[in-house]
Amino acid sequence: MAPEVKVPLLEGRGATPAQTLGNIVVSIVGTGVLGLPYAFRTAGWLAGALGVAGAGAATFYCMLFLLDCRDKLREQETEEDGLGDEQSRHGDGGNYTYGDLGERCFGPVGRHFTEAIIVLCQTGGTVAYLVFIGQNISSVLPALSPAIVVLALLLPVEVALSFVRSLSALAPFSILADACTVLAVAAVVKEDVQLLVERGQPFADRSAFAGLWGVPFACGVAVFCFEGFCLTLALEASMSNRAKFRPVLLQAIAGVTVVYVGFxxxxxLAYGDATRDIVTLNLPSNWSTAAVKVVLCVALALTFAVMMHPIHEIVESRLLAPGGWVRRRGGFVERAALHLSRVAVVATLAAIACFVPAFGEFAAFVGSTVCALLSFVLPALFHLRVVGPTASTWARAVDYFFLLSGLVFAGHGMYTVLSPQ
Incomplete structure (x- = not known):
C-alpha cells in the first residue's frame, strides 16, 4: 500500500474558512494559467471562455462527488460501529485520502490504479514545469536551447534538491512560486491592457469561435489549470467546521474560474494570432520582462522538488517492499538504492521534457487524458459505487454523464496526440 504525500500546509485541524479559501486557491492555481491565452487563440475567445467555465463547474461538481463518497462511507462506519450521531459528527475518524476511496470501492486494485493515475498527473505537471522553464530561459538567453537549459542547468539542481527528504523544508518554495506566478500574471495583464488601449477595438479581427476541434484543446488546458484535485479531502479535513467547506469551495472555484476566463x-485579444503557448514569451524583450521570467523560473525550479515528493514516496515504497532484495540487504545498499532511484526518476523526467515540442500542446494532452481521469472519471465511478445504490435515477444519470464524458474526453486527447498530423 503506497503512502500518499502529506502537505504541511494542510497538516492538523482548525483552519478557518478564510484560511481554507487561501489553501484551495494555492492548491489550484499553477503555471498552467500562463497557457490559457494560447488555448483561447485555438478555440476563440467565446468558445474558450465557455470551455474554461464548463471545466470549472465540472471540477467543482466532481469534487462534491468525493465528499459525498466520504460522507457515505463515514455513515456506514458509524452504523457498523454503533456510534451515536453526536460522536459521528464530531469524531476525528473517517478521514479518507483519494487512494483510500479507490481501495474501499474496488479493493487493492482500486488503490493501485488511483495512485498510478495520481503519479501520472504529477509526472505530467513536473515535466510541464521543466518545459516551461526551458522555453522561458531560452527566450532570455537565445544561445541556450530549451534542451540544454533542462539538461545542463536544471538537471543538476533538481538532482541535488531531490536528496532533501523533508517536505516541510521545501514547502516555502511553493508559496514563493505562487507569488512569482502572481507577479508574472500581473506583468502580462499590464501589457495586455496597454495593447488593448492602443488597439481601441479589442474584438476586431479576433475569433469568437475558431472551430469545433479547438474547444477540446481549450478544455484540456483548463482542466490542467485546475490543479490540486486530489487534495480535496485533505483540505476539507483541515477545517475546524467542515460544514462550511462546500460554500468555501464554491467561492474558490468560482473566483479562480473568473480570473482564468478574464486572463x-x-x-x-491583446496578441491575437501571435499569442504564444506560454504568454510570457509575448512580453517585450527588456530587462524587467527578463527579470520576471528568471524569478519565475527559479521559483518553479525550487518547487519542482515539492511536486516530485509524492512520486518519490510511491517509488520508494515499492523499492523497499517487505521481503524485497533491497530491504533484505539494508544499510548502505538501501540508502544507495533510495538515492539512485531519485536520480533516475528526475533524469527520466528531464529527458522526457527535452522531447516535448510545446508547452501548450503538452498541457492540453495531460489535462485531457490523465487529469480528466482523475478529475471526472474516477469521482463519478466512486460515486456510482458508494452512493449510487441509494441515489435517485437523476443522480445516477449525472454520474454516468460525467463518467462517459470523461472517458470520451480522455480518448479524444489520446487520439489527438497519436493521430498523424
Missing part, C-alpha cells in the same frame, strides 16, 4: 480573453 485568457485579455491575453488573446
Amino acid at each position: 485568457g480573453v485579455c491575453g488573446y
Whole structure:
C-alpha cells in the first residue's frame, strides 16, 4: 500500500474558512494559467471562455462527488460501529485520502490504479514545469536551447534538491512560486491592457469561435489549470467546521474560474494570432520582462522538488517492499538504492521534457487524458459505487454523464496526440 504525500500546509485541524479559501486557491492555481491565452487563440475567445467555465463547474461538481463518497462511507462506519450521531459528527475518524476511496470501492486494485493515475498527473505537471522553464530561459538567453537549459542547468539542481527528504523544508518554495506566478500574471495583464488601449477595438479581427476541434484543446488546458484535485479531502479535513467547506469551495472555484476566463480573453485579444503557448514569451524583450521570467523560473525550479515528493514516496515504497532484495540487504545498499532511484526518476523526467515540442500542446494532452481521469472519471465511478445504490435515477444519470464524458474526453486527447498530423 503506497503512502500518499502529506502537505504541511494542510497538516492538523482548525483552519478557518478564510484560511481554507487561501489553501484551495494555492492548491489550484499553477503555471498552467500562463497557457490559457494560447488555448483561447485555438478555440476563440467565446468558445474558450465557455470551455474554461464548463471545466470549472465540472471540477467543482466532481469534487462534491468525493465528499459525498466520504460522507457515505463515514455513515456506514458509524452504523457498523454503533456510534451515536453526536460522536459521528464530531469524531476525528473517517478521514479518507483519494487512494483510500479507490481501495474501499474496488479493493487493492482500486488503490493501485488511483495512485498510478495520481503519479501520472504529477509526472505530467513536473515535466510541464521543466518545459516551461526551458522555453522561458531560452527566450532570455537565445544561445541556450530549451534542451540544454533542462539538461545542463536544471538537471543538476533538481538532482541535488531531490536528496532533501523533508517536505516541510521545501514547502516555502511553493508559496514563493505562487507569488512569482502572481507577479508574472500581473506583468502580462499590464501589457495586455496597454495593447488593448492602443488597439481601441479589442474584438476586431479576433475569433469568437475558431472551430469545433479547438474547444477540446481549450478544455484540456483548463482542466490542467485546475490543479490540486486530489487534495480535496485533505483540505476539507483541515477545517475546524467542515460544514462550511462546500460554500468555501464554491467561492474558490468560482473566483479562480473568473480570473482564468478574464486572463485568457485579455491575453488573446491583446496578441491575437501571435499569442504564444506560454504568454510570457509575448512580453517585450527588456530587462524587467527578463527579470520576471528568471524569478519565475527559479521559483518553479525550487518547487519542482515539492511536486516530485509524492512520486518519490510511491517509488520508494515499492523499492523497499517487505521481503524485497533491497530491504533484505539494508544499510548502505538501501540508502544507495533510495538515492539512485531519485536520480533516475528526475533524469527520466528531464529527458522526457527535452522531447516535448510545446508547452501548450503538452498541457492540453495531460489535462485531457490523465487529469480528466482523475478529475471526472474516477469521482463519478466512486460515486456510482458508494452512493449510487441509494441515489435517485437523476443522480445516477449525472454520474454516468460525467463518467462517459470523461472517458470520451480522455480518448479524444489520446487520439489527438497519436493521430498523424
